Amino acid sequence: MKKNVLIVGAGAVGAVAAHKCAQHSDVFSSVCIASRTTTKCHDIIQEIHKKGHHPAEGFALLARSVDAYDTDALITLIRELNTDIVINVCTAFVNRFILDACMETGATYIDTAVHEDYDVMNASYPWYANFEWKKRDACKDKGITAILGAGFDPGVVNAYCAYAQRNEFDHIHSIDILDVNDGHHGRFFSTNFDPEINLREIIEDAGCLEDGKWRTYPHHSRSMEYDFPEVGSKKVYLMGHDEVHSLSVNIEGLQTVRFWMGFDDHYLNCVNVFKNVGLLNHQPVKVGDGQDVVPLHLLKACLPDPASLASNYTGKTCIGTLIKGTYRDQSKEVFIYNICDHEAAFADANSQAIAFTAGVPPVAAAILVANGSWDVKTMVNVEELDPAPFLTMLTQMGLSTQIRVMPVSGQVEREEQLCVCVPDLKAM
Amino acid sequence: MKKNVLIVGAGAVGAVAAHKCAQHSDVFSSVCIASRTTTKCHDIIQEIHKKGHHPAEGFALLARSVDAYDTDALITLIRELNTDIVINVCTAFVNRFILDACMETGATYIDTAVHEDYDVMNASYPWYANFEWKKRDACKDKGITAILGAGFDPGVVNAYCAYAQRNEFDHIHSIDILDVNDGHHGRFFSTNFDPEINLREIIEDAGCLEDGKWRTYPHHSRSMEYDFPEVGSKKVYLMGHDEVHSLSVNIEGLQTVRFWMGFDDHYLNCVNVFKNVGLLNHQPVKVGDGQDVVPLHLLKACLPDPASLASNYTGKTCIGTLIKGTYRDQSKEVFIYNICDHEAAFADANSQAIAFTAGVPPVAAAILVANGSWDVKTMVNVEELDPAPFLTMLTQMGLSTQIRVMPVSGQVEREEQLCVCVPDLKAM
Structure with a gap:
């Protein structure tokens, strides 16, 4: 029905x-x-x-x-x-x-x-x-x-972990979720989703599990370069993010789970100015004529509506999960990822890729609930569910999954589109 | 009385x-x-x-x-x-x-x-x-x-022009007013006087008289380095400023009059972010819950009260007037200026030097009106008044005037405190 x-x-x-x-x-x-x-x-x-x-x-x-x-x-x-x-x-x-x-x-x-x-x-x-x-x-x-957490991150990246756990590894040691946007919207500054949530999140401390211990670092105090498929080498910064917590609990034996997001210098410069001037405060300040105004709300009102960016957005996002562990007693490393093109997202759903990657997965999840495969009658995070029908559905809906398998040497061993074998979902 | x-x-x-x-x-x-x-x-x-x-x-x-x-x-x-x-x-x-x-x-x-x-x-x-x-x-x-316009600039710098016209030149060709602050307040970003006025002013077009014609340039599109007494070499940017207009009218035969203000890269970076994001708008925007808020007013509420900077301010300001012209058929160039120390201003009037240099001159003018020497019974700009009692009074009140006289070679010919000979004002 x-x-x-x-x-x-x-x-x-x-x-x-x-x-x-x-x-x-x-x-x-x-x-x-x-x-x-x-x-x-x-x-x-x-x-x-x-x-x-x-x-x-x-x-x-x-x-x-x-x-x-x-x-x-x-x-x-x-x-x-x-x-x-x-x-x-x-x-x-x-x-x-x-x-x-x-x-x-x-x-x-x-x-x-x-x-x-x-x-x-x-x-x-x-x-x-x-x-x-x-x-x-x-x-x-x-x-x-x-x-x-059934968006992309958290959401699809959690399913990548579940997939890897079931199909690529005997044991997973570490997970690094990597999220970069190599897109160009032509505006001076814009967040790609709700500025209030985004600008709060990126100035929060970065919590992660490292070597079996929960650790916290000041925001943007740790970074690394990573050479992403298609979009190339990008600088990513450690951040706290929802899925770091649920994965740390749900992936057995995991020692390290971190989230990293790419920011360019211009973006960070703007955020630094906003933060230091007090414009990211979420508590009201008294303005000249007696108004109580939340600086972050005013800033949000000044910034572009993320939805408005879509029609002129070019370039691609790459969001993936770098997973390290062992398989048949050999060390192994895989990067499971999606590339989303801003212009393709606009053609499909009048959207930019950031909103597209966040908005498609919950509908995929809803379809799986509707057809019974994910109607689990309890509360779960995505990594607790069978990833196969989800990844298959996402591919059908415009978000395909790629996998890059590397031996310890760091060279790419094989790289291919992930083809999860499940029956035609519509027939389920 | x-x-x-x-x-x-x-x-x-x-x-x-x-x-x-x-x-x-x-x-x-x-x-x-x-x-x-x-x-x-x-x-x-x-x-x-x-x-x-x-x-x-x-x-x-x-x-x-x-x-x-x-x-x-x-x-x-x-x-x-x-x-x-x-x-x-x-x-x-x-x-x-x-x-x-x-x-x-x-x-x-x-x-x-x-x-x-x-x-x-x-x-x-x-x-x-x-x-x-x-x-x-x-x-x-x-x-x-x-x-x-009886502050420092406009105000005292206009009196410098009047002094030069009466005592140093037969004919003045050009006036460049130069205003730099080599002070440090220890805050991330602050204006030194009312943020609303200051931040409006510095993103306005820069109007000036050049070679006898009124011209307008985009803000911060023209700059030069100038080697200031005491505070050293600073980059200054062309700006529009009140006194440029009145001097262009009141100094006979003047071909060029411009105003330049010093800004460091950090200050300009912040202003650039504010401006491009729309935070300098002085018309209201609609904030999430329906409030109408003027972005510039919210920004002002977030920024330090300029008066609050005073107690920790160190360093000096240099504001002066670079005047070029002829005297006895020889080309001549003078720089008439004041150096104001932030800490000295605080010791005297709980102020930083910017507010001190702006707040002392109108009181000097009021004293001259009170004792009759400037009680002219009409409307005037400062350059129309006798500068001698004003400069003398300012020296007594903590704002001394220096003069640097240069021949055309660019070398300093003489440099001295300007001692305007007027009788003791209290006896007037």
């Missing part, structure tokens, strides 16, 4: 998710986009209609206004729409309210980032255990499917 | 003016500091009391709240206090309201910057003629003394 989907969040990622749901009207009977202001939802629907898809008969695209901090309002909306699956691509501050609404109504919950508390910078480790995992037993008891 | 002074504006410059008035209780019977919020006025009064001066008997230091955009409120205040002299060191947006109040009440008007219209960036030439000079005839008719 086809499913009703509710997408909470009408930003750049929400738009991609809506486009992708609309492309799968064979799986979904209705898709509702909900946001504080419905104009953004209507704009997305209009863009989808312009794409000229021919959805299955009876498929409905809806727009609703909702305050995602209001669990009761969310419950009402979920019930009104007879929602089967909620895709939360709203700000990470609202995760727990949406999760609560799903647990109350029985709807499946899918998100793309760990919950954040607005007032807390540098949230103390262990991150998923601060909010989501406290509800794990209750989800299991109620038979609620809750898939946490 | 002693005079009652009203200082409008309780920022860093207003504080210096108040300190200096309090040090001259032989000339002034009362000094009132007026601002939108009286707490700032009371704070200044407290600081003055802490300095432990022994004012003349009956001398009063007062604080009042006033909206400087409200001419009627200003008139009421001037009348209530029986004000003889108004020193306007408030934002340049309010000049015309304060001038109107003085013209209505007969009080002397002294300011330090040309009027600016809030909504207008890159105000069209001729600047003083847009507002102030339109009232010149009316001032003359009513016998109102109005001294325009």
